[in-house]
Amino acid sequence: MAPYASDDSTPAGEADDLRVGRRKAVRYIVPVTVIGVAAATIGLVPALADSGDPDLPKITAQQLIEKIAASDVQQLSGTVKITTDLGLPDLGGLESGLLSGATGAAGGGDGGSSADPSAKLTELASGTHTLRVAADGPDKQKLSLLENAAEYSLIHNGKDVWGYDSASNEVYHSTSPKGKEAAEPVPTTPKDLTDEALKAVDDTTSVTVDGTVQVAGRDAYKLLVNPKQSGSTVGAISVAVDAKTGLPLKFTLTPASGGAAVVDAGFTQVSFAKPGAATFDFTPPKGAKVTEEGSADAPTDVPAPSRDDLEGGFAKDLAGLDVLGEGWTTVATFDSGGEGVPSSGDLPDAGGLGGFLGSFGDKVDGKFGSGTVFSTRLVNALVTDDGKVYVGAVTKDALVKAANTGK
Known part of the structure; x- marks a missing residue:
């Protein structure tokens, strides 16, 4: 820029x-x-208890941060619910369309594909959404955004990265170096959001352990992050950290102005079993419009962040x-x-x-x-x-x- x-x-x-x-x-x-x-800042909401406060061994904030850093979950599947309330004006439901429209304008406008993840996933910046996620090591990940009578999926399998929008029957295809996770245009899971938040932890930050909680049937610790500086719009960040694996299960940010969380992202279901190999298979459906990265139809001007x-x-x-x-x-x-x-x-x-x-x-x-x-x-x-x-x-x-x- x-x-x-x-x-x-x-x-x-x-x-x-x-x-x-x-x-x-x-x-x-x-x-x-x-x-x-x-998108880089949202994703933290008070971690809400699913069923009581489990009795877990005592842990310090530093130990919990180290537990998150050491977490190496390679295989999982589950459902994530994310609610975002940035307090944008009431535009009769047009907020997400304007957000994705801005990215589309920057990326090439009307010539782009509706399956391009750089535009599609900006819809997460407004409203409530349900995601299905799955991972099997650095070469296989899948994220599906469930919509009314439609679904958008982003699949990384080896060198191939596919975006598929069932509503328009459009496909976007790009390649990723083997062994490297496909980059997502915005943080979408509690772990993504926690990674972003912990980068801001320094001597301007208060970090404490705020009890325990259960999320998606898993026992977890609550990590509470509070800015010490005045002038920040961030009030508090709460992260529910799986007691066994160290994986963030729920991520919450409340604003300094008070009220509802700006973003609440958390697993409602999670499993650490190996997903079936077919989970990451993808073949463009018959009749689908396929846009290749770098083609004349692909965005070329200013890519989404x-x-x-x-x-x-x-x-x-x-x-x-x-x-x-x-x-x-x-x-x-x-x-x-x-x-x-x-x-x-x-x-x-x-x-x-x-x-x-x-x-x-x-x-x-x-x-x-x-x-x-x-x-x-x-x-x-x-x-x-x-x-x-x-x-x-x-x-x-x-x-x-x-x-x-x-x-």
């Missing part, structure tokens, strides 16, 4: 094209960035972005090269995102100049009138302070 650049040797016509490119960049990069950062892009959380460089501050109040920033926030009229091909963004933007002023803050219950983004973007899991005041400092 580096800013567009030009030099004095650029011909006038090319310079005009670059300016047009900058304007398009701010239209698409801003909403996609907010979605991507949200991958797990590698999001590596390191807010405490590290986010996908090459500059960062301000530290710990839980870290703010990522970049120059879009644009001209501030686009209006709804500037976004005819982005699913109405201009009006969507404008519906919850607040004008702010400071030493940096003026701009607009777009808010959710977790992630806030400030877009200045001269095209600079500041984004993080911090309050509006913290964003303005960061922009004033960064100026």
